[in-house]
Amino acid sequence: MHTLKRAFDSLSVRNFRLFFLGQLLSVTCTWMMVIAQDWLVLELSGDSGTALGVVTALQFTPVLLLTLYGGRLADRHSKRRILVLANLTSGTLSLLLALWLMLGEIHLWHIWLFALLLGAVNSVEAPTRIAFVGEMVGNELLPNASALSGAYFNAARVAGPAAAGLLIARLGVGPVILLNACSYLAAVAGLALMRPAELHGPPSRPPGARIADGLRYVARRPDLVLPLTLVGVLGLAGFNFQLTLPLLAKTEFHTGSSAFGLLSSSLAAGSLLAAFAATARRTRPTAAVVTGSALAFGATEALTGLAPTLPTACLLLSLTGFAMMYFAQAANHRIQLGSDPAYRGRVMALFTLIFMGTTPLGALLTGWLSDHWGPRWALSTGGLLSLTATALALTLTPASEPTRTLDNSRT
Template sequence: MHTLKRTFDSLSVRNFRLFFLGQLLSVTCTWMMVIAQDWLVLELSGDSGTALGVVTALQFTPVLLLTLYGGRLADRHSKRRILVLANLTSGTLALLLGLWVLLGEVRLWHIWLFALALGTVNSVEAPTRISFVGEMVGSDLLPNASALSGAYFNAARVAGPAAAGLLIARLGVGPVILINACSYLAAVAGLALMRPAELHGPPSRPADPRIADGLRYVARHPDLILPLALVGVVGLAGFNFQLTLPLLAKTEFRTGSAAFGLLSSALAAGSLLASFATTARRGRPTALVVTGSALAFGAAEALTGLAPTLPTACLLLALTGFAMMYFAQAANHRVQLGSDPAYRGRVMALYLLILQGTTPLGALLTGWLAEHWGPRWTLSTGGLISLTATALTLTATPRGAALVQTTGTPEPVCEPGATPTREDHST
């Protein structure tokens, strides 16, 4: 019973509880739309891996260009207000796309344009949301809250694709996208009902935070550079399942949308278990935990590409999902808990830039490889690259430094021009 209570410690905080519930519903429906969008692209393009890669690249290109600016906004303004505006904008975009699909006039370039617009919103929303978790619960509960955030995200990845496969077959793509448009209201409601006076904002907020200051801050902390570098290589080579799984389902196993949803749900189920496994973490993970989980991920993904049957692929994808989330959470916690709160928006923006900003390059490369080599070789190659990069990291890291356990967060420091935090106390 005590262990179960520790697992859900952060949910005792009212603000985080509202955030958790709103995000759970909204993200579940977002994953439904991801499946619907990818399936529509394959139908319009004749199962082209390159076309699917272009959609993914367009959605993540703004992350590459604008995320650091999004982190700057998060350090300067109320994160809650930014998130409300971002969710309303994303909901409006989904509404327009869903109506366009229902009218029967949608073309491939329409989906590309939507992906680019949604990616622009996400480049601001994502670093703000990640750095906002600490403000809701404080530093002591940050690892637990971050793990539970991963849990709702992956619970959504289990339920969303599974539901999407059934709903697409029964209702079609358009209604699924419209359901997602309505779901953003749940996230907005959760944010609007929060009590701003109970948020744990930084002791000071720069009047004009500069991106360069954030980059210099990271450069002065080698313990942040290692996980960021590893996230970059593994993310580029291995985190392209949005592209490889629909191709694996349709071209290798010759199945429909329901099986595609099953593969995605298997990956998410493993990720969900890893999220719960990391809820017990109360301190900053070591560099060895980060590299060890990256090795496990690379091995599991390489084996997934060799899976002879659909059930075997689902089992290996569950293991891959577990290792992937454990690695991502370990890297996230090591970076976030090693960062000063005054810089956290920009530091986590850099983390997201490295994690997701490489996706356009990875998506285009993965799409080309999948079209010429097939999705199996693409998966295995991604795993082998991740393994090689992690092994090189281990050989380059002094053994003593890898075993150091650092807990807590650094003492706050003030940037030039920092001003006292003034949270909005209206609901």
């Protein structure tokens, strides 16, 4: 019982509790929109993996261009205000797409346009949101709050796709996207009700904070470079389930939107368990934990591509989701807890850039592999590439490393 209580320590902080509840509702509906958007693209393109790869690439391309600037903004200005503006903007864009879909004639390029615009907003919102967690709870509760953030994200990934599959079949794509537009108000309300005096912001926000200073800071830190490199390789090669799962459902198992939602929920269910497992963490994870979890991810993803039946695929995706989230959380905690708070916005922007910015290239590559060899090969190839990269990283990982506390992890 005491262990279970410790898993939710961060929710005793009022500001984080408001943030958590608002994000849980908003992100659940966002995942519903992702499923709706991808299903619509497949319908309009005749089940084209390339078309799905293009929309995914457009959604994440702004990350390559704007995320570092977003981290600079987060270090110079109020993160809470940035998040309010970002959520209002995303909600407006989702509302326009929903109205266009329900009242007018939708074409593939319309979806691509809105994916690009939403990606631009996300490139500022994502690094700001990640860095804001520490301001809400302080360094001592940061690992727990970060893990709980992963938990709400993956709870949303379980509920969102499952609900989307049912709602798309009953109501169509437009109402699902409209529901997502309304859900951003929950995130804005949570942010607006916070008490600014209870935030743990840095002593000062340097007006001259530059992107180059953050990059030089990271370059001097090999303990940050290694997990960032692994995040980049696995993000490029392995984290392309938004593309492979709808193709797997339609072209390999010949099922409908409900089965697509089931595959996505299976991946998210494993991720949710891993996020809860990470809530017990109170110290900075070692490099061996990061590389070990990456190795497990590569192996399980490669096996998923060989799954002969839908139930087997769901089981393997649950294991893959667990390994994926455990790796992502370990890398996040190692990087964030090892960074000076004055640089944290820019460091986590670099993390976001690498984590999400590799998706456009990975989506195009995975789309091409899926069209030519099928989604099974795309999955297994991603897993094997992740395994190879992790095996190389293991040769650079020290055999042993002292565990450092939160106070000692900042340099």
